[in-house]
Amino acid sequence: xxxxxxxFYTALTLILGMDQGLFSVVLLSLKVSLFAVIIASLLxxxxxxxxxxxxxxxxxxxxxxxxxxxxxxxxxxxxxxxLLLSRAGPLGQFGLLFTPTAMVIAQVILVFPIIAALTRxxxxxxxxxxxxxLSSLGLSQLRMMPTLLxxxxxxxxxxxxxxxxxxxxxxxxxxxVGGNIDGVTRVMTTSIVLETNKGNLALALGLGIVxxxxxxxxxxLAHWVSETAKRRLx
Amino acid sequence: MQTTTTVIASLLGLSWSASLLAADxxxxxxxxxxxxxxxxxxxxxxxxxEQTGIEVRVVAVGTGQxxxxxxxxxxxTLLVHDTAGEEQFIAAGYASERLDxxxxxxxxxxxxxxxxxxxxxxxVADALARIAENTxxxxxRGDDSGTNRTEQRLWEDAGVAPxxxxxxxxxxxxxxxxxxxxxxxxxxxxxxxxxxxFQNPQDLALLFEGDDALFNQYGSLLLSxxxxxxxxxxxxxxxxxxxxxxxxxxxxxxxxxxxxxLFFPNAE
Numbered sequence: 076x077x078x079x080x081x082x083f084y085t086a087l088t089l090i091l092g093m094d095q096g097l098f099s100v101v102l103l104s105l106k107v108s109l110f111a112v113i114i115a116s117l118l119x120x121x122x123x124x125x126x127x128x129x130x131x132x133x134x135x136x137x138x139x140x141x142x143x144x145x146x147x148x149x150x151x152x153x154x155x156x157x158l159l160l161s162r163a164g165p166l167g168q169f170g171l172l173f174t175p176t177a178m179v180i181a182q183v184i185l186v187f188p189i190i191a192a193l194t195r196x197x198x199x200x201x202x203x204x205x206x207x208x209l210s211s212l213g214l215s216q217l218r219m220m221p222t223l224l225x226x227x228x229x230x231x232x233x234x235x236x237x238x239x240x241x242x243x244x245x246x247x248x249x250x251x252v253g254g255n256i257d258g259v260t261r262v263m264t265t266s267i268v269l270e271t272n273k274g275n276l277a278l279a280l281g282l283g284i285v286x287x288x289x290x291x292x293x294x295x296l297a298h299w300v301s302e303t304a305k306r307r308l309x
Numbered sequence: 310m311q312t313t314t315t316v317i318a319s320l321l322g323l324s325w326s327a328s329l330l331a332a333d334x335x336x337x338x339x340x341x342x343x344x345x346x347x348x349x350x351x352x353x354x355x356x357x358x359e360q361t362g363i364e365v366r367v368v369a370v371g372t373g374q375x376x377x378x379x380x381x382x383x384x385x386t387l388l389v390h391d392t393a394g395e396e397q398f399i400a401a402g403y404a405s406e407r408l409d410x411x412x413x414x415x416x417x418x419x420x421x422x423x424x425x426x427x428x429x430x431x432x433v434a435d436a437l438a439r440i441a442e443n444t445x446x447x448x449x450r451g452d453d454s455g456t457n458r459t460e461q462r463l464w465e466d467a468g469v470a471p472x473x474x475x476x477x478x479x480x481x482x483x484x485x486x487x488x489x490x491x492x493x494x495x496x497x498x499x500x501x502x503x504x505x506x507f508q509n510p511q512d513l514a515l516l517f518e519g520d521d522a523l524f525n526q527y528g529s530l531l532l533s534x535x536x537x538x539x540x541x542x543x544x545x546x547x548x549x550x551x552x553x554x555x556x557x558x559x560x561x562x563x564x565x566x567x568x569x570x571l572f573f574p575n576a577e
Contacts, residue, residue: 161383162382163380163383167382170539173366173383256368272483273507
């Protein structure tokens with residue numbers, strides 16, 4: 076990896092001269108965070124919608140809890156997953172600690188509350204708008220759920236992107252459960268910490284610029300997809 | 310929506326399994342940040358892997374945390390630098406064998422103009438006493454690492470209880486502590502390897518070295534088969550033996566940064 080004094084120049088040489096090592100680090104970052112966001116979305120979108128539509132005892136407490144967990148410190152999530160997956164922990168026999176799978180699990184825990192809480196809020200707002208129409212059609216809450224989720228899809232895309240941002244930006248959790256092992260669990264954020272620790276600040280910042288560029292590209296892609304879809308719908 | 314799905318699917322399709330399908334011939338080594346950050350492992354592990362086909366996955370943390378990872382059965386072997394702690398670890402039954410592998414030394418770095426005048430000191434105890442007397446800012450790891458434990462012992466030997474605004478416990482690894490010391494222009498206690506490989510010294514300079522009390526021994530530990538039946542003891546033993554073999558000792562001696570040898574093999 077190059078080391079100069081100018082982080083922008085460093086970032087440029089990193090991108091242009093993308094070597095095998097950096098490529099696999101970038102790819103692992105993407106894979107871990109995308110997997111985490113997909114799994115978290117599959118679980119959190121239905122839960123968020125259900126929270127918006129059903130009334131049951133403890134609902135408000137659950138909403139407050141989800142909102143609070145949006146602020147869960149990554150290092151705490153990492154520590155919990157570490158204790159679960161450690162050989163001495165309840166899931167120790169699977170040998171998952173210090174693997175990418177452990178990193179996905181930790182990030183799911185971080186992303187899930189964000190997607191669930193924001194989905195709840197979006198679907199509830201939409202439901203408020205259409206409540207009369209929907210109930211005049213005699214739809215049950217269960218039938219409303221997919222309709223409202225589909226109707227809210229453009230807003231929910233932003234929600235999912237917020238979750239992706241959380242996952243790709245955090246370092247506290249993946250550092251603990253992944254161990255920052257070279258070639259196995261080293262991702263962009265843990266590389267940045269490592270280079271900072273070595274006093275290689277330009278390279279650290281250069282890697283940061285590469286990560287930011289990547290996240291921007293993904294957001295641009297998502298934006299383009301959603302704009303195209305909107306236009307087709309007229 | 311379909312486009313998105315296709316894009317995501319193809320991204321994920323890019324060999325997610327590659328990392329999971331990697332050779333089963335690997336061990337997890339819990340070690341210290343000084344060995345990893347200086348680049349030692351990137352220099353010697355490929356030599357070992359080529360000779361044996363065994364991959365070594367390094368989790369580099371403070372010595373205190375390395376012991377904890379091993380105690381919970383999450384590493385196959387340990388390479389750390391706290392001989393007293395290592396012997397306790399064996400006495401407690403977690404590890405079965407310890408071997409001396411290599412040594413280097415600790416040094417004191419600080420502001421180039423040396424306000425406490427420690428360059429004039431002959432003994433480390435005197436150097437520390439001068440820093441305390443002058444209440445010059447001192448950045449301590451404060452993280453129960455091997456380096457931090459040694460630093461605490463040396464303050465005791467100097468007969469100084471370091472406290473006050475000048476003594477700052479950071480609770481960080483060696484690299485972050487050097488970054489902070491550089492930022493506040495403070496003295497700090499570091500292992501030589503991390504210092505030599507460190508690239509952000511700003512106004513810091515090496516001010517004190519050479520006292521026997523600054524000796525820094527690294528040891529390799531094999532974990533107890535009885536305690537941890539699930540670990541890869543055979544592979545770990547190959548690594549452990551290789552470190553003290555002629556080939557391993559030579560690989561350690563061959564590792565240099567800026568033409569400077571950072572670790573000195575001393576296996577018996």
